[in-house]
Amino acid sequence: MIVLIGYMRLTLGILLGAAGMLISRLTGRGGGLAVSGLIAEVIAPDIYQHVGSTLKPDLVFVTGTNGKTSTTNLISEILAAKGAKVVSNHSGANIARGISGAYISSLFGSAFGGGARAGVFEVDEAVVPQLATAMRPSVQVFLNLSRDQLDRYGEIDRILDNWVKSITKARPGEEQALVVNADDPRLFPLVEGGNQSEVDVITFGLEEQPSFWKDFDYATDREFCVCGTIVEYRERFSGHLGDWFCSSCGRHRTRPDVTGRILESSQAGTTVEVSVRPVSEMRVFYVPQLGEYPAYNLLAAAAAAFKLDINLDVVEGSVNQAKAKFGRQEQFHYDDKVIRIWLAKNPRGLDEIFKALIVKEAKRQHLLFVLNSDVQDGKDVSWIYDANFESLRGRYRSLAVSGFRASDLSLRATVAGLENIETCDDIGGAMRASLDAMDGGEYLEIIASYTAMLEIRSIVAKLTDTAPFWK
Incomplete structure (x- = not known):
């Protein structure tokens, strides 16, 4: 009887979790993995062992x-x-x-x-x-x-x-x-x-x-x-x-x-x-x-x-067949221009992005930094002073900053001796302005914190007719 009850709870948790995922996707709120997993673990706490x-x-x-x-x-x-x-x-x-949400999604895929x-x-x-x-x-x-x-x-x-x-x-x-x-x-x-x-x-x-x-x-x-x-x-x-x-x-x-x-x-x-x-x-x-x-x-x-x-x-x-996914150097083509998204959430990761960028041709790259400070990003953004912004001197054609903490980025870039910094609080507006400044064949490198990356990827997906990340 106990085994039967456990099986019924697990089945109910999975079914209701799948329903929550479907609602999330139909309403455009995202892939719904977290909400489906939350529902399932409340009903069947042993889902992870399963x-x-x-x-x-x-x-x-x-x-x-x-x-x-x-x-x-x-x-x-x-x-x-x-x-x-x-x-x-x-x-x-x-x-x-x-993780439990990903498992539930797989059952219906x-x-x-x-x-x-x-x-x-x-x-x-x-x-x-x-x-x-x-x-x-x-x-x-x-x-x-x-x-x-x-x-x-x-x-x-x-x-x-x-x-x-x-x-x-x-x-x-x-x-x-x-x-x-x-x-x-x-x-x-x-x-x-x-x-x-x-x-x-x-x-x-x-x-x-x-x-x-x-x-x-x-x-x-x-x-x-x-x-x-x-x-x-x-x-x-x-x-x-x-x-x-x-x-x-x-x-x-x-x-x-x-x-x-x-x-x-x-x-x-x-x-x-x-x-x-x-x-x-x-x-x-x-x-x-x-x-x-x-x-x-x-x-x-x-x-x-x-x-x-x-x-x-x-x-x-x-x-050889793998592609960059979900904001981790993910590339999109817009007309004859290339948009690449980089996730940056700590000084060590940001330094690695800078290292990658400085071996590129400076005359072909445009930079857009976007920094938010939601819970998922981390409330404290002082970590940007531990990253080597100074390495970008002379390595770009245009530089823009945006997001909730655009002013913090602008100050950090100024302290680093970077020049011609454009500030725009609206992320979509900043991206459009950067694209307008580009010639064909050039790259727009967007370096963003987590929640900013989600917003940017949504904007870019619509702009380039790309499927949402959960599809």
């Missing part, structure tokens, strides 16, 4: 400060190429209810129309322990960890501590592995925790920083080892990521199992040489995204694929 057991053994979590959505999409493409029917929150709805089931979910840093305990993923990918929205998360030490505490030994017959960025000294406790809990750990990282980014100036905090000593670097690759070591206790960056070397970064994309040391495989990949973080995302996806027994041939075919 989702986890349904999607195993290929159930992957992806978390970290930057790169979650892009890496999730890459791993989803790889599993799909393997023949699996993949369920994923590809639009970035990464709190618990967004094509994900369960036949073939193997798999799940690849982007997971918000704060809910990793809760969902890992409930869903028991077979692979957890940890990309990086830096300060992001302190008003929501608090200090990163708290997040890391909760991640480490959530690592537990695999149950009998259960597959469990951690994929960890070896270049991030903040993540080393995950490597130690995994080893202590007898969980498989595979690491990934870069071999070196490309010469064309060696002079980029980061505003970085001092990194401390878990023993309390300041971390030192043989070479920094990106911010606090690099070949690090502690001269006091001897902890150091382990040689990554999956390594990468960035061969080229152009206006069209990034070329990366990837090696999987345990099986002595090497391939050269082309990623249709700019900068260093897309290389890290590729390495993380390749490492996850290795743990899922997927070889580099499958990975190569998937990556």
Whole structure:
């Protein structure tokens, strides 16, 4: 009887959640993943255990400060190429209810129309322990960890501590592995925790920083080892990521199992040489995204694929067909002009955008910065002073700022010595003015916080006759 009641509650939760999703889409309020998941979890709190057991053994979590959505999409493409029917929150709805909502959406789509089931979910840093305990993923990918929205998360030490505490030994017959960025000294406790809990750990990282980014100036905090000593670097690759070591206790960056070397970064994309040391495989990949973080995302996806027994041939075919999605360097064509949207939500991510932009031809790019301060963006916008706006001097044809905090952006750009700054509070008006200033073949690079990105993507989708992000 108890089992029957539980099944009835689960079924009711899924059906009512699907109804909420449908209403959200019909009324134009969005994809409805979060509202459907909320309805379902209120009626059936054990829905996450059900989702986890349904999607195993290929159930992957992806978390970290930057790169979650892009890496999730890459791993989803790889599993799909393997023949699996993949369920994923590809639009970035990464709190618990967004994940259950993605599962509900798949039940009424094509994900369960036949073939193997798999799940690849982007997971918000704060809910990793809760969902890992409930869903028991077979692979957890940890990309990086830096300060992001302190008003929501608090200090990163708290997040890391909760991640480490959530690592537990695999149950009998259960597959469990951690994929960890070896270049991030903040993540080393995950490597130690995994080893202590007898969980498989595979690491990934870069071999070196490309010469064309060696002079980029980061505003970085001092990194401390878990023993309390300041971390030192043989070479920094990106911010606090690099070949690090502690001269006091001897902890150091382990040689990554999956390594990468960035061969080229152009206006069209990034070329990366990837090696999987345990099986002595090497391939050269082309990623249709700019900068260093897309290389890290590729390495993380390749490492996850290795743990899922997927070889580099499958990975190569998937990556070559992958496209940037949902505001993560997503491109749109308007007449003979190109609009590219970049999500920026913290200083480290914004610096990576700047690094990507400074290797482009300055005469062909127009910049539009849009900053809001809603809850999803983070109320405190002082983080923009920790990003290297100064690197953009002489790197653009036009520069405009917009959003609720346009005045803050204008001041920051002025302090950085940037010139000819246009300010427009109305996002749509700012974008139209930027497009009017462009010649054919030029790029409008829109760098936006989260809620601004949603509004911009909606405007651009209508302008270019593109489907909403949930379709």
